Amino acid sequence: MTTNPAPSTIHIVDDDADVRDGLAWLLDSRGHHVRTWAQGEALLEHVRGLQGHWTHSVVLLDMRMAPLDGQQVFDQLKALACPWPVLFLTGHGDVGMAVAAVKNGAWDFLEKPFQDNVLVDRVAQALAAVQADMGANQEVHRLRYALASLSPREREVLDQLIQGHYNKNIADTLGITQRTVEFHRANIFEKMGVSSAIELAHKLGRLESRE
Known part of the structure; x- marks a missing residue:
């Protein structure tokens, strides 16, 4: 229906x-x-x-x-x-x-x-x-809104993720625990509507090409 x-x-x-x-x-x-x-x-x-x-x-x-x-x-x-x-x-x-x-x-x-x-x-x-x-x-606007909704710490974790860094490396770089990285990673994936860092990088790449 x-x-x-x-x-x-x-x-x-x-x-x-x-x-x-x-x-x-x-x-x-x-x-x-x-x-x-x-x-x-x-x-x-x-x-x-x-x-x-x-x-x-x-x-x-x-x-x-x-x-x-x-x-x-x-x-x-x-x-x-x-x-x-x-x-x-x-x-x-x-x-x-x-x-x-x-x-x-x-x-x-x-x-x-x-x-x-x-x-x-x-x-x-x-x-x-x-x-x-x-x-x-529609998808471009949704992604832009999702990016705008990320917290400053989530943006830092996102930047590390799309560079291919693992959770432990991100934790060491940002001075936070690996568990905290996993928490932010889960929030980022939910807000951006993705299930992996690779999918996230692809979507951000398409978004950048539209700027």
Whole structure:
């Protein structure tokens, strides 16, 4: 029995309730599935909970918010290897920051006040792009998220593993017990979805080739 895929979602992040409700009504009326967030941290918690199993989504992100502003939320989304296109909503004074964010990987920005049809068209373009990208790169995004979720010690053990070192050698190099190495090794394999160091090296090699 097959299940229908989760619907594409537009995430609206704005601390102004009127703006959130207005955008939600507009996009819902055009047939989009919408979720709204009053703060960036709430969206980030949702993203962390996905654990790399990405849905087809686009983020409309206000630049001026508190306690985390739009740029800080965007930076954390990138750190989580979240592949969703981010479209910034900016006031006139934020255009410079929005342009810098686009150069740093954001999808686009719209300066307030914006025309409804322009916003809907940009969202549709971003959604089409993420659907095409994720269809081809789901595993790449999952691996990037898994790498981002590793602790600093797990990254050290991983670096030793892909060099072909044995547990005892890794323990001696890092100044930890062999049992601790085995513990970290098991966590790394689980997070990366592999069963051997060779499989891990192959997956990381394919990931590096896509950078």
